[in-house]
Amino acid sequence: MTAAAAPAGPVTTSDPAVRVQGVGFSVGGAVILADIDLTVDRGELLAVIGPNGAGKSTLVNMISGVARPTSGRILLDGTDVTRLSVRRRARAGMGRTFQTSSLFNGLSTVQNVCFAVQSAAPGPLNPFRRAGSRVVMQEALRLLDRVGMTARAAWPTAALSHGDKRKLELAVALARRPSLLLLDEPMAGVAMEDVPSLTRLIGELNRDGMTICMVEHHMHVVLGLADRIAVLHHGRLLAVGTPAEVTADPEVRRAYLGDVL
Known part of the structure; x- marks a missing residue:
């Protein structure tokens, strides 16, 4: 059952920009996401990576309100927005880009x-x-x-x-x-010669104080921009850590990075 929206409370410095608590998403008995616990800290650039079908875009859809989780809740600046529409989340400070234009x-x-x-x-x-x-x-x-x-x-x-x-x-x-930008594969379809300028732009936005959660397959972009990396595999959170921690994780390398590094 989807968690009911909690009353809005004051934003404190201890609240992350986004908190994903126990989020799951199932369709017709198929589990797409299971028990995802994740935060995006204020001013951070968090990259979400993983193989195709890992649930990355689904997670972004949960956060932005395009789809609603079947379990768990989403908090923005400490306020439960799980049941809020895309429009109301946008008014609360979420911005979003999509894989397709x-x-x-x-x-x-x-x-x-x-x-x-x-x-x-x-x-x-x-x-x-x-x-x-x-x-x-x-x-x-x-x-x-x-x-x-x-x-x-x-x-x-x-x-x-x-x-x-x-x-x-x-x-x-x-x-x-927005105070938070959700970027779903911003480099998708982009010619290699255009990747550096787009990467610089995203980095500039982040350095200017924009909190960013980005799904991306280009590992050189991820490693150049991310403060932390979250790795999804088969709908579950496999690892979260700094780029150095994640790329050194044997389980992550077996599941994903061995094919892309």
């Missing part, structure tokens, strides 16, 4: 970000809508500058490389000014 290819680069800025605070209290399109455009251009995409502001989104689309997705996610 969620951009509007029929719009320009800057129009995608303008749309995200306008939708970040819907309704009559939206300050950007009251201020008019000029302020929306200014904020969109600020976000594009943050991800290094100003020169492509007028480009059709469909004409962007996969690497530039990933940067644009980050700008869209940042429109809500």
Whole structure:
């Protein structure tokens, strides 16, 4: 049974950005995740790795609210958000990118970000809508500058490389000014020559104080960015530790790293 949402309490410095407590997820008797206990500390970059089918994207879906766990609970800044919708979690400070693009290819680069800025605070209290399109455009251009995409502001989104689309997705996610970013395989489909600049951008966001939980298969990216690594295998948490600890773990090497290092 899914845990009931607890009353919101004050955020203290002892609360991690995210706490996953005893989370499990089953579909038709098939266990996808089992008894996952994991934290993402404030300001940390936690990488989640593991073989295909290990449950990595499912875990991110549990945290972001795309799917609801069949057991356990998810806490954001000490508050139980297990039963909250994706929208309400976004308002509480979660941002998310997906393996596959969620951009509007029929719009320009800057129009995608303008749309995200306008939708970040819907309704009559939206300050950007009251201020008019000029302020929306200014904020969109600020976000594009943050991800290094100003020169492509007028480009059709469909004409962007996969690497530039990933940067644009980050700008869209940042429109809500999240405290936590969930990145699901940000390097998927990205040409090797674009990987270094995207890696630098993610690292800069983290150094600027953004808490990041990232699923990624490129181990050189993971080892260059992660403060800690969580390893999933067959839906269970196999190991959690620093990059040095995880890469030295014999069980982790047998289950996964022997194929990728």
